[in-house]
Structures are given as structure tokens and as C-alpha cells.
Amino acid sequence: MKLTALLPLILSFADTVLTRKIPQNLQSFLDEYKGGKCPVELKSGFQFSENQAKSAKYCATPDRKFLWIAGPKSLADMDIDCDGANRSAGKCLNDPTGQGQTAFKDRVAKFGIEDLDSNKHSYIVFGNQKYSPSFEPTQYGVPELAVAVVVCGGQFFYAVWGDTNGGTLVGEASISLATACFGQSMTGDSGHSESDVLYLVFTGNRAAIASAADWKATTFQDFENSLEPYGGPLLEELCAEYAGEQGCYGGDGSRTGSTGDGGKSGNKSLGTRVIWGDTAARYWLAFVVGAVGAWALFGVFPWPG
Template identity: 45%
Template structure:
């Protein structure tokens, strides 16, 4: 009963996360401009852009847009629940070996709100590690008037951008608003990744969490420090 109460409180806290004023200022400042410091080629008009002040990496579309949110179900339980209709689901994520060190077989898209960054296997391609982003590091996601924390948990084998785990889509837009074959089409989602080892929660994260809200909340201490530097 106590654990259920705690988890319910965590869920409420996560769902109520407001966008910090400096993050809103970052969102507004970059929205109606072109990327001034692109670190990748264009992926169907979206580029990986690096902020000149903070060195944070973010996905930026043409003036007036950011990116959409396609749903990724790769990893553990890839074909379960609302992921059962994912046409591109894979049984593993790019960092399966790394998360195995934390006592789980792989990330679970139902529980771990990961973000897909980087493109490998097609042209153009981009590796976020080339600008200091480390695997399994914290990523801030601004969506639907809210902000949530996830981790860089997978890469794209083609040239698509703007992807996140089912759990991140549910945090942003509601549990029933997305599924393995239905995401958020509007290009108004801002993904912000942060360079350096300070962005990596490592074993301190709640990798064995049972609820997406519990895992999201465990990233807040690091995430709050990172976004304060924007």
C-alpha cells in the first residue's frame, strides 16, 4: 500500500511539471528562427542544432517549428500492449549492453521514457557523441505545454528524427493519445540533450522502475540542474 501511494504521488508530480521560465524563453527564442549552428546535414528539413551559449543539442525544423514525435517501441516488451501495432519495432535498443549493467535486460518503452537521437545506416547520418552527448544521458522534452525528462536511449537506423518511447508520448499527450503506430504529427516538440558526463545518471537512476512516472521523476535532480544552464 505504501509503495502504491508513493508511486501515485510521483505520477502526480511528473504530470504537473511546468516548463521553467528559462526553458520557455529558450523555446520561444529559437522557434521563429533558422538554426544558427547546425552540426548535422538536413534530415527532411530538420537539423541537429547546437546552442551557442549552453552547447545543448536540440532538433530544429524550419522557422516556426521544431520536430514531431513518432513513437518508438524498441527494447523489452516491444510488441506488448499499445506497442503491438508498431510496424518498425525492434527487440533491442542501441544501448542494450550498457543498461544491462544496471540489472535490466534492456530499456522498456512502456516504462523508460527514452528519446531517439542519432542516425546510423543511411545518408545523411549523425552521431550525437560527436558533440559530446553521452549514451543514456538526460534529455529534456518540451511538449504540449509541459516538460518531461527522458534519456537518450536509442538511435534511428534510417533518416527519421523526432522519435521517443511510447512512455514519453504518453507523458506528453496522454495514455490513450499515442500507440506504436500513432504519434504526434505537429512539429512543436523540442528535444534538448546535454553534453558531458554530468548529464548521465548511471546507476543512480531507477532502472527497475515499474511505472513511467517513477523513472521520469528519478531524472529530475540532474535534469533541473541541466536546464538551469540554458
């Protein structure tokens, strides 16, 4: 096989976002609440699209440590947010509604960036302001730029609460996060319409993101990775509370979240990274890399005879 024939395939793997498989206890939490169950209804009267009834709501666990969005019999959809820096760049080029700044532009300026960039920052839109009904997450203990976990497309990612809605619409994320969730079909004018996305937002000072996150990251992958030290322990907390203190990995010794030591303890990082969440894909990638290596070796040093 010629190297030129392999290049498109190699590049397609290079562009693939590595994802986290959903731990069983988190999946159990998702299964219990994906039908719209809402233990504590904080505020209702919202909608996933302008032509739908205002039947979406903000929910919380009884201890109010974890908040999310639910429909009457579902979770939320994922519309696209392209606000902030470079709002017309990349896949946001065809966005008809983007604005020049996010709700926390002044806050993130303290971290040395102009504003959040939807093309590389993993963030969600949470809260509704300047309309009725309104929902202000900070009134329920959510710090600005709080860490969140987004379960989507059979995988999960870490994100920050990075913007708010001005009307009654809910269920929205940055274009980079939407692409990681659902692939290249996501654009500034084309999101994910099925209401099967869990936006899990954490409350309390423990959820606050500090300057140590890689705010100046040049890729979605690098920024999302930098959120794991904040989100990992909180996700472990949810799993432990939900499953009898067994954590996200069932108390088998492999659960850790983030240890705060940069992974030096040798424990498995919460949410093992895989390519597409598919073992076969990893074997195929190994085959491709091996084939390229063989081509390079015998191209330079032909087999004798």
C-alpha cells in the same frame, strides 16, 4: 452519489501522469527557437516523415552545451519508438516497425535490466546511423544515455537518450513519454504530427546518467522522477545562461534544480508537479476525494435521526 459512480473518475485521476509546468525562462528559450532558428547547424538532411523533404537538422547553442532538432521553420514532431524489452506489450501492440532491442541494450544491462522498455522508460531517439547523412551524437560530446529535457504539450519531462535511428528520420520518443506528453491517443502506430516538440539534449560528462537512476522502475512516473537529480541542475544551467544568470525561476530564491540532498534543503524542486498543469483539476480532485470520504463516513455511521 454512489461510490460505484465515482470509481471511474477516481481511476482516471490515478492514471494521470503528474507533469511539470514550464518555467518562464525555459519558455522564453522555446519561443526563440520554435521557429527553426539554429545558432550552430551541426548536420542537416533529415526528415520528420518519409514523405517530407529532408530539411530537418541538428542544432546547438554557440557553446555547444545544448543540442536539439529543428525543422526549417519549426521544432520536431514526436513519432513513437517501441524498441527494446516488451516491444509488443501495452500500447505498442500495433507497432509495425519496432525492433527487439535499443541501441544501448548492452549499456543498460549494467544497471540490472534486460533493455529499455518503451512502456515505462522515458527516452528519446537521437542520432542517425548507417545511412547518409549520418549524425553521431557522441562526436559532439553527448554521452550515451545522456539526460535530456523534452518540452511537449505545454509541459516538460526528463528523459534519456535511449535509441538511435537507422535512416534519416528524426523526432521520436518512447510510447510512455509520448503518452505523458499528448495523452492516451498515442499508440505504437499513432504519434504526434505537429512539429512543436523540443528535444533538448545536454553534452559533457555532467549529462551522463549513473546507476542511481531507477532503471528497474515499474512505472513511467517513477523512472522519470529519478532523472530529475541529473536533469534539474542542467536545466538550471541553460536557464541561467539564457536569462542573465537568473535561472529557471528568475532568481527569486525559489529556483534550485536538484540540490543533491533529496530535497531536504526545503527549496522547491525544479518544475513543480501539477495535475494536467491545471489548478482547477486539483480542486476537482480534492472535491472527489472529499466526497468519497463523506460517503464512507456517513455510510458506516449514519447521521442521527
